[in-house]
Amino acid sequence: xxxxxxxxxxxxxxxxxxxxxxxxxxxxxxxxxxxxxxxxxxxxxxxxxxxxxxxxxxxxxxxxxxxxxxxxxxxxxxxxxxxxxxxxxxxxxxxxxxxxxxxxxxxxxxxxxxxxxxxxxxxxxxxxxxxxxxxxxxxxxxxxxxxxxxxxxxxxxxxxxxxxxxxxxxxxxxxxxxxxxxxxxxxxxxxxxxxxxxxxxxxxxxxxxxxxxxxxxxxxxxxxxxxxxxxxxxxxxxxxxxxxxxxxxxxxxxxxxxxxxxxxxxxxxxxxxxxxxxxxxxxxxxxxxxxxxxxxxxxxxxxxxxxxxxxxxxxxxxxxxxxxxxxxxxxxxxxxxxxxxxxxxxxxxxxxxxxxxxxxxxxxxxxxxxxxxxxxxxxxxxxxxxxxx
Amino acid sequence: xxxxxxxxxxxxxxxxxxxxxxxxxxxxxxxxxxxxxxxxxxxxxxxxxxxxxxxxxxxxxxxxxxxxxxxxxxxxxxxxxxxxxxxxxxxxxxxxxxxxxxxxxxxxxxxxxxxxxxxxxxxxxxxxxxxxxxxxxxxxxxxxxxxxxxxxxxxxxxxxxxxxxxxxxxxxxxxxxxxxxxxxxxxxxxxxxxxxxxxxxxxxxxxxxxxxxxxxxxxxxxxxxxxxxxxxxxxxxxxxxxxxxxxxxxxxxxxxxxxxxxxxxxxxxxxxxxxxxxxxxxxxxxxxxxxxxxxxxxxxxxxxxxxxxxxxxxxxxxxxxxxxxxxxxxxxxxxxxxxxxxxxxxxxxxxxxxxxxxxxxxxxxxxxxxxxxxxxxxxxxxxxxxxxx
DNA sequence: CATAATTGTTCACTTTATTAACTTATTGTT
DNA sequence: AACAATAAGTTAATAAAGTGAACAATTATG
Numbered sequence: 001x002x003x004x005x006x007x008x009x010x011x012x013x014x015x016x017x018x019x020x021x022x023x024x025x026x027x028x029x030x031x032x033x034x035x036x037x038x039x040x041x042x043x044x045x046x047x048x049x050x051x052x053x054x055x056x057x058x059x060x061x062x063x064x065x066x067x068x069x070x071x072x073x074x075x076x077x078x079x080x081x082x083x084x085x086x087x088x089x090x091x092x093x094x095x096x097x098x099x100x101x102x103x104x105x106x107x108x109x110x111x112x113x114x115x116x117x118x119x120x121x122x123x124x125x126x127x128x129x130x131x132x133x134x135x136x137x138x139x140x141x142x143x144x145x146x147x148x149x150x151x152x153x154x155x156x157x158x159x160x161x162x163x164x165x166x167x168x169x170x171x172x173x174x175x176x177x178x179x180x181x182x183x184x185x186x187x188x189x190x191x192x193x194x195x196x197x198x199x200x201x202x203x204x205x206x207x208x209x210x211x212x213x214x215x216x217x218x219x220x221x222x223x224x225x226x227x228x229x230x231x232x233x234x235x236x237x238x239x240x241x242x243x244x245x246x247x248x249x250x251x252x253x254x255x256x257x258x259x260x261x262x263x264x265x266x267x268x269x270x271x272x273x274x275x276x277x278x279x280x281x282x283x284x285x286x287x288x289x290x291x292x293x294x295x296x297x298x299x300x301x302x303x304x305x306x307x308x309x310x311x312x313x314x315x316x317x318x319x320x321x322x323x324x325x326x327x328x329x330x331x332x333x334x335x336x337x338x339x340x341x342x343x344x345x346x347x348x349x350x351x352x353x354x355x356x357x358x359x360x361x362x363x364x365x366x367x368x369x370x371x372x373x374x375x376x377x378x379x380x381x382x383x384x385x386x387x388x389x
Numbered sequence: 390x391x392x393x394x395x396x397x398x399x400x401x402x403x404x405x406x407x408x409x410x411x412x413x414x415x416x417x418x419x420x421x422x423x424x425x426x427x428x429x430x431x432x433x434x435x436x437x438x439x440x441x442x443x444x445x446x447x448x449x450x451x452x453x454x455x456x457x458x459x460x461x462x463x464x465x466x467x468x469x470x471x472x473x474x475x476x477x478x479x480x481x482x483x484x485x486x487x488x489x490x491x492x493x494x495x496x497x498x499x500x501x502x503x504x505x506x507x508x509x510x511x512x513x514x515x516x517x518x519x520x521x522x523x524x525x526x527x528x529x530x531x532x533x534x535x536x537x538x539x540x541x542x543x544x545x546x547x548x549x550x551x552x553x554x555x556x557x558x559x560x561x562x563x564x565x566x567x568x569x570x571x572x573x574x575x576x577x578x579x580x581x582x583x584x585x586x587x588x589x590x591x592x593x594x595x596x597x598x599x600x601x602x603x604x605x606x607x608x609x610x611x612x613x614x615x616x617x618x619x620x621x622x623x624x625x626x627x628x629x630x631x632x633x634x635x636x637x638x639x640x641x642x643x644x645x646x647x648x649x650x651x652x653x654x655x656x657x658x659x660x661x662x663x664x665x666x667x668x669x670x671x672x673x674x675x676x677x678x679x680x681x682x683x684x685x686x687x688x689x690x691x692x693x694x695x696x697x698x699x700x701x702x703x704x705x706x707x708x709x710x711x712x713x714x715x716x717x718x719x720x721x722x723x724x725x726x727x728x729x730x731x732x733x734x735x736x737x738x739x740x741x742x743x744x745x746x747x748x749x750x751x752x753x754x755x756x757x758x759x760x761x762x763x764x765x766x767x768x769x770x771x772x773x774x775x776x777x778x
Numbered sequence: 779c780a781t782a783a784t785t786g787t788t789c790a791c792t793t794t795a796t797t798a799a800c801t802t803a804t805t806g807t808t
Numbered sequence: 809a810a811c812a813a814t815a816a817g818t819t820a821a822t823a824a825a826g827t828g829a830a831c832a833a834t835t836a837t838g
Contacts, residue, residue: 018432019612019631021425021445026415026794026825033795036410043407050816056410062795064817087805088815170746179746223408224637226711236711242408245629247713248613251747258710259741269744315707321647322615322625322708324636352648355658357559357568358640415794415825422826439785451826453786476836477784 035387037066041096042388048082048091074100098122101161104152105377108167109207109231111182116148118156119378123218127155137184146197162201162385164377166210172250175204203380208253209244210376211331212237214368217379217389222326226319230332234276260314278311284336302340309344317352320361331366338365424776426455430485431777437471437480463489487511490550493541494766497556498596498620500571505537507545508767512607516544526573535586551590551774553766555599561639564593592769597642598633599765600720601626603757606768606778611715615708619721622665649703667700673725691729698733706741709750720755727754
């Protein structure tokens with residue numbers, strides 16, 4: 001049996017013909033085990049050292065040692081004694097100290113406004129900030145991003161663990177935005193730029209990927225989840241076995257331009273009947289704006305949203321069959337996605353994939369409101385810097 | 390940056406609400422590094438200890454130590470001196486000794502015949518065997534499988550590393566065949582049964598998954614690949630970032646019963662227009678058998694195969710967009726899949742997903758002939774026992 | 779022929795986790 | 809109240825893993 005293990009290491013090089021061979025040192029094993037202690041405590045748990053030892057399989061001695069280090073760093077604190085009805089010395093309860101560090105999280109997915117927040121280790125938003133860029137693109141958008149991050153860092157009254165950024169566009173493993181049309185970004189080394197300006201660890205990923213990570217860390221905590229992020233376009237983030245899927249050329253999740261109707265309307269990409277021409281926010285608003293508000297229009301509205309859901313399900317159903325997700329989550333404006341649309345997706349996916357030997361996959365809208373991408377950006381930092389997810 | 394690392398460990402428990410926390414010991418790190426040496430040598434490479442040290446980042450001292458152990462186990466052998474034009478002591482060339490062990494590989498995907506082979510460490514088939522079961526199902530099929538494995542073990546003139554089995558049906562992580570209709574298997578603990586009978590390590594997976602693994606290990610060696618296995622049904626195996634995707638309930642890859650045409654013919658599963666009603670081997674043969682062989686029928690044949698490819702692409706295109714595979718491979722009877730069918734899949738996937746910012750994904754038929762599943766079964770053993778892939 | 783370069787090994791050392799034993803603290807029983 | 813049983817957390821000795829420094833062996837080059 002082999003088990004996946006995440007070990008923080010130096011940045012990987014390019015993938016050439018030969019597969020990369022990455023050594024593991026005892027010190028990497030220790031970093032992993034230290035993360036394990038944090039992971040055990042992460043879901044607001046209060047556990048004793050002995051509890052953690054049982055959960056991880058490490059000995060009490062080792063756990064004590066690891067907890068000692070984490071306590072010195074301020075990340076873990078003792079809460080007091082565990083009251084119990086059983087004989088034996090009562091354990092000392094431990095928990096993560098959510099105020100030990102803050103994270104800077106940026107959501108760049110809106111076209112007009114860049115949103116940012118200071119977030120504590122438990123995912124609570126401590127303060128918010130935003131800059132209006134009014135459609136600014138290119139270098140201007142980069143400096144606006146840096147300034148927003150700097151303002152948030154200035155507000156922090158605690159050590160900043162790092163900066164997480166969720167941005168539209170394709171992002172590679174080194175945090176380079178390969179292609180983001182609404183920002184006119186082509187191969188912009190966003191991670192490097194922000195890291196140089198702030199002298200902090202910076203992590204960048206696609207906004208849909210961030211949304212997926214948020215669901216994995218703060219939402220249903222599913223290990224294998226598909227998040228469909230409906231905004232200007234339609235993007236997907238895939239978490240499979242607890243890991244984000246980047247794809248061969250960092251283009252995973254780009255489902256907005258799958259053609260699902262050969263005689264559909266012409267899309268900006270040059271193809272016909274792309275998913276985005278049916279189910280993106282602009283496409284939906286345009287259709288709904290034509291309605292007047294009369295009684296008959298109510299069922300018209302339902303028909304439009306159901307139709308969009310049906311179109312989305314043509315893309316989602318094959319994914320469900322092929323990957324067997326724990327759940328499917330829709331994120332974006334809930335006034336559009338909730339109700340008829342999500343119901344239609346659920347029903348149509350069920351119709352296309354139902355089987356006597358597999359339960360229907362749950363399909364729901366996000367519970368994280370408008371902060372999905374922001375929380376995902378925060379979770380990136382937690383995962384990257386502390387190995388917690 | 391975090392890097393995936395495979396570490397052999399004891400069998401995982403059930404996935405309950407809480408995530409599993411798996412410790413890593415220095416000894417696991419060593420097992421991993423030892424596998425790294427084998428991985429470096431696996432693609433028929435002849436390398437010196439110093440070469441391996443450079444490739445892995447381990448020191449020459451450590452590599453020497455690991456090579457020493459592997460040599461003692463007979464897995465690695467010295468070939469002689471490396472001739473070079475540069476100054477310095479010439480290195481001692483090492484290679485894997487493909488004859489150090491044999492593997493037993495079984496392909497149970499045919500309905501009439503169970504096929505098996507002895508395979509060496511380089512994937513060469515040393516001898517074959519088969520049993521005709523004539524549609525036998527249930528316990529009879531299990532004992533036939535065990536007998537075939539035993540016959541092959543009896544022929545082996547070297548230590549047997551393990552037994553790999555590719556079988557139709559859904560298979561869970563413990564090698565239990567949850568559901569295989571053509572064998573009438575429901576929750577059959579195939580791995581356990583064979584392991585008890587042979588007292589050898591046994592690894593079981595779905596036939597499409599095995600095919601995917603074969604492409605990953607012996608075919609294009611892509612890290613992220615979709616293999617569509619067309620046989621009695623249509624199944625898919627997904628390798629993502631070098632790891633097989635099992636899915637939430639071991640049902641990943643079950644794409645045969647995605648409905649792609651609402652008014653299609655009724656499928657055995659109860660839905661209409663399932664992919665299998667168009668593109669499985671029986672469905673294709675049935676359509677082709679109606680042709681007489683006259684000139685007009687030649688273009689009819691092309692139309693039938695192209696149509697089947699177009700249907701398949703409706704399922705594959707969303708997967709390509711969502712996961713950004715290195716390549717797509719079709720496996721199964723090449724007289725059906727080659728030519729018009731694969732061309733149609735390639736073209737239709739391209740039509741539905743093409744983008745200015747992503748190259749078209751290569752779509753091809755397997756190079757591994759009829760042995761895809763067999764070689765995948767062998768690769769499972771290599772991966773599971775030696776950490777080589 | 780001397781020098782530089784390269785391979786592979788030996789040795790002393792650091793890091794990591796383990797087992798065994800011990801201290802401390804609590805419950806339950808006589 | 810005394811004592812046994814149980815459990816948590818710590819201390820100390822030990823085993824395993826990889827490293828750097830130094831060295832011997834071997835080759836090309838000027």
